[in-house]
Amino acid sequence: GVPPGADVACLAPPLAAWDADLELLDLVEEIPQTFYQFLSVAQDASSAEIKKAYRRLSLSLHPDKNKDENAETQFRQLVAIYEVLKDEERRRKYDDILVNGLPDWRQPVFYYRRVRKMSNAELGFLLFLILTVGHYAVIWSIYLEKQLVRQKEEEKRPHWHDILPLKLSIWVYLSMKNLPQTIQEVKQYYEEYQQLKQQQREEAEAVQELTAREKRPKVKKPKVEFPVYEPSLEKMNFQKYDQTTSIEEIEDQMDDWLQDRKVSKKKGADWTEDDLSLLSRLMVKFPGGTPGRWEKIAQDLGRSVTDVTSKVKQVKDSVSQTPGLVKLSELKGERDAGEEEQKEEPESATVARKRNRKSAATDAGETKVRGHRQRDFDPSAAEAEEAEPLESREKAESAVWTQNQQKLLELALQQFPRGTAERWDRIAKVVPGKTKEECMIRYKMLAELVQKRKQAKS
Known part of the structure; x- marks a missing residue:
């Protein structure tokens, strides 16, 4: 089982840290200048520099060597400042306070710090005052609630503006006053309705066209298929040509x-x-x-x-x-061994032909x-x-x-x-x-x- 006092021991570190933070806030509020100004060092000073400044001031502010009336208070503040700055975590929190400032009245810790410093008598008087004001507010709320219920239970008295001619006149006046706005709203509603119908119609036509396009059969023209032959080596006989021709x-x-x-x-x-x-x-x-x-x-x-x-x-x-x-x-061609054909005279005709065909050659592994x-x-x-x-x-x-x-x-x-x-x-x-x-x-x-x-x- 859990030993006695274990719960209190677990809560001790958070409570101690909370008290240390409150003491830091009280110290910042007590000293009008910054801790670094009090020690006469820079804000980014090292721990060695802070320690050296603390030793120097402790010699001059110690009550045994300083006969000033505020020497004891200043020495206490010096020790508290050194305890804060020598701890990296507490120094980081202090630097954050320098940037963001102390908690104001919009934060609960502001009131807690005030109450924490009060004596028992002050706390008793504050509690008595709060209870008295609260009780008075509750009494008035009960009275007002009963008064409201009583008014609702009473029958409504007739008034002069409830007569029919006056009611009708008021209704006509308000109708004429709101007529332009009513017409504008009706017109806008009609335009939005027409746009919605047009959009739905276009979407339906697009879906119908897409469906018809998908269902439309693809008609392929039958092509005339001719047999494709390989050239027979036994049947081929090529004419020998004179390679010396110009x-x-x-x-x-x-x-x-x-x-x-x-x-x-x-x-x-x-x-x-x-x-x-x-x-x-x-x-x-x-x-x-x-x-x-x-x-x-x-x-x-x-x-x-x-x-x-x-x-x-x-x-x-x-x-x-x-x-x-x-x-x-x-x-x-025909083989004529003795026949030597003469070439015609060259003509300077240029090649001018237009190709317009759709056939293409394919090679499938063999020529x-x-x-x-x-x-x-x-x-x-x-x-x-x-x-x-x-x-x-x-x-x-x-x-x-x-x-x-x-x-x-x-x-x-x-x-x-x-x-x-x-x-x-x-x-x-x-x-x-x-x-x-x-x-x-x-x-x-x-x-x-x-x-x-x-x-x-x-």
Whole structure:
């Protein structure tokens, strides 16, 4: 159990600290000057300086050596000041009093300090006075309460201003006086009501529009899917070109070709997108070289062979005239060992063409040629390709140009015109996977195709 007197021992330190604080307040109020001024030291003086000043003043203010009447009081104050300043905690509290001042009448400690200094007689008289005033106030409160209850219980007496004409006149006067304010309040209430309704209407429309947008099905246009083939190494045979031909002449021919080429899109009136999709699947099902290929495709489509072949030629022309796509049948050319074609005179025509297409090339792990093998859309070209001899596999692999590479080559030719320093080195950097020599060979191929096309037209 708790030993007797333990509670008193626990309360002793707080009570002692409270008494020390009150003594500090009394000492500050007793001495008119600050403690530092009394010791003649600075406010930030160290403990050693304060101790030295205390010893010096204690010799001069000690009652045995000072015959002044106030020597004992001054010595008592000196000791009390030294007891405060030598303790860091009490010195900090004193410095706080110097900044904030002593407690005033708005704080309870102000009255406690006054009562603490009173004698027993003074405390008894003060208590008697407080009880007397309190009793008198209670008696009056009881009387006033009874008087108020009595007035409420009495019946109200009639007055002259209670008659009907006067009541009605007063009501009309007050109504006319408050009419403008009433109208203003009604108008403001109506405007706020209209704004609230408009805001609710806009929020409802926004929610309805958002809901309709989320529920609206996304309609995707069916696209004509054509089979994508890898170039057959056995069927590819590229024409050897004379690499000693003047590059300026080839550039002139290529400029003419890029300038004269136009995109022509033809749509059959009786061919739907489903028919074209079925045509592409049948051409995959019956590849080139299949006996009776076009008859089988025409039978599955329910059309004549002439109708099918003409539509295939039409699609072939549309694909071949897409910017950046070169027909493989045109790249092969015919081998004529003794034939040496002459280049036409160079013309200073600049490349001016506008590209407007939405197709893009994709590379998925291995190099694939975008578009379709032209022999799938041209029966005569397919038969000619099957009859041509086989070139070496190494040369075929290096000569394959994807749609993306062809597009980048044409863009580079337009970006770096003739006269640009190190033109072909810059073009080769733009085209991935191709060297400078391969770009020049490709360029000469296209230029020779342009020349052959012009000769065929003439």
